[in-house]
Amino acid sequence: MFNLFKKKKEEKHRGDQYLSLKVREIVKETSDTVSVFFEQPEPFLEYKPGQYLTVILDLGGKEVRRSYSLCTSPFVDPHPGISVKRVEGGLVSNYFNDQLRPGKTIEIMKPLGHFTTDFHSKNKRHFVMIAGGSGITPIMGIAKSALINEPESKVTILYCSRSEDQIIFKNQLEKLQDQYASRFRVVHNLSQPTSSWTGLKGRLDSNKVKDTLTNILASDTNPLYFVCGPEGMMETAIQALESMGMPKELILKESFFTDIDAKEATLKASGKLSPELTREIEVIVNGESHRFEVPAGKTILEAGLDLDVDMPYSCQSGLCTSCRGKLISGKVDMIEDAGLSESEIAEGYILCCSSKPASSDIKIIIE
Template structure:
């Protein structure tokens, strides 16, 4: 990816999938949210707008990993950055908010993720973006990239929060609206606003969303694409509303930060859609090495691999990212959650090891 910005050399201590990044700046976005910007490594960090980094920390002697979306654009921002919002009892999010300062070095996995798109200067596209809370993070990078790369495209952002104080990137969004007047419209919706709030109020239900979408129309644009990221309720409401309006699935790109994988597994069990839970021997090919190990009944492929000291890559452990992605060479697996994979990846035989359990005795997986 072409990059105009000056790079600083950083030593890479880990394998090909990992990097050490030095913190350049920490910006407090709201009372419970910070953005962490990094010095550019050498070679520079290649990523697509909307992708995420996996942060690897040692907290109280235990390795923990969490995925955080990049809030920056490789086309406009000289330094890559992630935005981290505190989560109640969140081990890593609270640690990053409280203890990360400029000069510190963080270990990461290189950027991954399918919540992105390609850009072309000749496109005439309407980007419709619906975000809630920290769901603005990946959308911010996509938004800035579209504005700079597609001068004939326009963007409508519907951004939901609890109150004015909770709006992440509030100042930056206002500045972008001024710079790109006529091309960027930001519509804020607050569920618990102050008494003098003039914008949309209450939860974003189907009726309000439909009215908002139908009020903005650009007949001169020949494409429309929807990006959705936020709490599960907001995403479900948005997707169902778009479906009721006849929007094709191919036009909708969504990113979820949360899934109840245990509830999904119980539902699949109740429906009789899962194979009997048995201990099975499997084969995993990782970085040219072949490993054979047993996956005990009830455990995922990733859990068993880590138990056998196989250094399998992973991050979210809930099927939402693709850090643990592998290609199923033979056999069958039950994949409880596949939200991190695109339809084409699933067709090509890719699985997520963190949410998959062997369903036959001839399972062979190549980690890619």
């Protein structure tokens, strides 16, 4: 009887964070990118434009999780959708591009993420968005939401792709330009265009960002910046914006990749990490306490999963915040905190996937 009660309790907690979605339609965006649209569950899936969801698949007898940004707008699109770009050797991205079919039911973790904003019909803003490759995915949802909710606001996208046939959402972007001619603009930059291409070409650099945006922003007083794409492109774009005097708090960024091992090595070499020791900690997940040891060198998440503690997670690289918990006592070394806002860090939140114990009195609450 106790085991049955415990199982039902675990299923209830899991239901608070997880749900199943049925694939409605799969759209081929480019040769290596598909958009997957889901049937709306009951009740409707709630999300903010720019957020991501985590898919959970059983592939080859092993559970795998990946986070993908929603490309849809809850204010415009009837069905939520994600876009998945093929990654060489990528287990999940290749499955989505080659094997997934309509009718399949997929388990997900409910949407999360801070790469978003609130909208109001009285706002008069300029959404300035710089995207590269699949970084256009969350940008699309935010752009459509801004255009429909804020009739006095404008949207400009500087979008970097490899070639003409690799422009994700090409048709959708063209339709938005036709529909919102005076309020929506896309400037494409191609790194490997055909000889007939007359637009921006080559690698994105600071001068291109400045030249493209200076005239566009000349008469604007209320811009808001969104940057998403490959790490190098994002660094270039953010540095250019900051050199133009754009306040840091007006620049929102979303990273899809980070080399957490390299960052840890750098921190270790500079003496900024505590000695790696085996420590016992307490983690409270949805009200249930778990005490366990974290072996030297392992993260809190790794140790918990090794012991079958049902801790939420996805990217395991410090970006998605699925494993976010609040540090009630003790100290940790957090290798990567890119997924957290400054206010969250100040409030004591940590990412279990990139945190290692640095003291012996650690208590973490995950809700």
